[in-house]
Amino acid sequence: MSILARYIIKEYLKVFLMTLSILSLIFLMIHFLEKIRKFSEHHAEINVILIYFLYKIPKMVSDIMPLAILLSTLFTLGRFSKNNETVAVIGAGISVLQFTAPLLIFSMLASLLSFYLNSTVIPNGLKHARKTQEIKIEKKQDAANLIQSKIWFRLDHRTLFYTQEINPASGSMQGIHIYYMGDDFTLQEEIDAKALTYAHNEWTLSQGTRRVFMPDGSVTINPFQQMGIELNKTQSDFQEAAVIPIETTDQQLNASIAQLTRDGLNATRYRIDLQSRWAFSCASFILVLMGIPFCLQRPMGGARSFVLSLLIGLSYWVISSVMISLGYTTILPPLMSAWGANLFFLLLGGYLFRNMSYA
Numbered sequence: 001m002s003i004l005a006r007y008i009i010k011e012y013l014k015v016f017l018m019t020l021s022i023l024s025l026i027f028l029m030i031h032f033l034e035k036i037r038k039f040s041e042h043h044a045e046i047n048v049i050l051i052y053f054l055y056k057i058p059k060m061v062s063d064i065m066p067l068a069i070l071l072s073t074l075f076t077l078g079r080f081s082k083n084n085e086t087v088a089v090i091g092a093g094i095s096v097l098q099f100t101a102p103l104l105i106f107s108m109l110a111s112l113l114s115f116y117l118n119s120t121v122i123p124n125g126l127k128h129a130r131k132t133q134e135i136k137i138e139k140k141q142d143a144a145n146l147i148q149s150k151i152w153f154r155l156d157h158r159t160l161f162y163t164q165e166i167n168p169a170s171g172s173m174q175g176i177h178i179y180y181m182g183d184d185f186t187l188q189e190e191i192d193a194k195a196l197t198y199a200h201n202e203w204t205l206s207q208g209t210r211r212v213f214m215p216d217g218s219v220t221i222n223p224f225q226q227m228g229i230e231l232n233k234t235q236s237d238f239q240e241a242a243v244i245p246i247e248t249t250d251q252q253l254n255a256s257i258a259q260l261t262r263d264g265l266n267a268t269r270y271r272i273d274l275q276s277r278w279a280f281s282c283a284s285f286i287l288v289l290m291g292i293p294f295c296l297q298r299p300m301g302g303a304r305s306f307v308l309s310l311l312i313g314l315s316y317w318v319i320s321s322v323m324i325s326l327g328y329t330t331i332l333p334p335l336m337s338a339w340g341a342n343l344f345f346l347l348l349g350g351y352l353f354r355n356m357s358y359a
Contacts, residue, residue, distance in 0.1 A: 004089070005102045008102045009102050009106065011076055011080075012072060012076045012102070012103060012106065015072040015075050016068065016106075019068045020064070020065070020072075023064045023068050024057075024060060024061060027060045027063070027064055028057075031053075031056065031060070032053070038133075038137070039137065042137050044136075044137045048137060052137065055126070055128045055129035056129050057125075058121045058122050058125045059126060062114050062117045062122060065113075065114055065284055066114075066283040066284045066313065067287075067313045069106070069107050069110055069284045069287070070287045070288055070290075070291050070309045070313060071309045073103050073291055073295070074291050074294075074295050077100075077103075077295040078295055081295070081296070086099070096296065096353075100292050100296075103288060103292070104285065104288060104289065107284045107287075107289075108285050110284040111281050111282050111284045112281075114280070114283075115278065115281035118280065119277070123247050123248050124247075126246055126247045127244075130247065151166065155178075155231060155232055158180065158181045158182070158183075158185075159178065159179070159181070160178070160181070161233075162176070162177040162179075163175060163176055163177075172195065172196065172198065173197075174194065175194070176192065176193040176196045176205060176208070177190070177191070177192055178190070178191040178229075186213075187213055188212070188213055189210070189213065190210075190211045191208060191229075192208050192211075193206060193207060193208030193227075194206055194208060195207065196229075202228055203228065203231050204226055204228055204229070205224070205229055206226050207225060208224055209223050210222045210223075210224060210227070245270060245273040245274075246273075250277070253270060253273065253274045254274065256270055257270045257271055268334055269328055271334040272337050272338055275334055275335060275338030276337075276338040278338070279338045279341070280320075283316065286316075287313065287316060287345070289346070289349035289350065289353060290312055290345055290348065291309065291312055292353060293352035293355075294308055319341040319344065319345075320341035320342075323337050323341055324337050
């Protein structure tokens with residue numbers, strides 16, 4: 001590493017660590033103020049509150065990382081320009097790419113760190129944070145029972161299965177509806193049950209009704225208290241189906257997508273959630289690439305750097321959110337929905353970087 005690169009990184013890290021610390025503190029204070037009423041109502045202990053926020057910190061750091069890196073880049077380059085260091089470096093024959101390479105490399109490393117956090121650490125942290133809040137703060141018996149999944153399965157090409165609520169811990173379910181279709185897709189049989197449980201390698205329906213639709217239009221109704229049923233799903237299949245996307249690792253989310261696809265169900269939302277998670281991890285590099293040309297072509301002070309960072313960050317967030325919403329409504333395909341904002345800002349940033357007046 002050259003002397004110039006070491007100097008740039010040294011000065012940059014000073015600003016970055018301070019910026020990241022201040023933004024993290026602000027985010028923690030905002031989140032604490034949002035939760036303080038709930039903590040007070042349930043008389044939460046200080047150590048439990050601290051544990052809750054420790055689980056939340058990786059998510060907060062990942063969310064503010066792109067803005068912190070962009071702010072630090074603009075502040076650092078602004079100070080270099082103010083002290084005429086930028087002019088001296090460019091005048092010495094060093095290209096803009098060489099001059100800003102340490103910042104671009106740092107942002108790439110930050111993107112890789114964000115990818116790792118979003119893939120494994122953050123989902124597990126959010127899951128533990130939710131359980132801490134529901135079990136240790138709100139004193140609820142079992143947080144797993146609270147998930148209202150409302151999940152559809154296709155058991156085979158003629159059988160549809162619906163459950164309103166899943167207990168991921170045991171695989172038991174509430175609010176069961178099973179529909180058996182004929183070759184012409186007319187409804188031949190319907191089973192409604194209050195619960196479905198798994199014990200001794202067998203599935204058992206409880207407190208339900210079985211309706212058989214006869215060819216002559218009549219309906220045979222048979223109530224039952226308990227009835228065994230064969231399902232081509234295992235307990236783990238239903239446990240995976242009850243996951244909350246933001247609380248699942250990449251591996252678990254991929255498994256859920258594969259399961260939904262095998263069942264013939266629409267996995268578009270999960271695909272967008274997974275792809276947008278990866279896309280957001282690249283935000284640090286893309287926003288820095290966007291910010292550098294503005295700063296080098298028109299030196300700016302701290303206030304202008306702050307405003308510009310907010311404008312760039314807000315623009316990225318708005319465009320990304322709109323495209324993801326269009327993906328959820330199937331107007332855009334999942335890849336374009338998740339990566340469209342990144343592609344737009346990458347092309348725009350690359351164009352601005354290449355056509356800087358210093359270049």
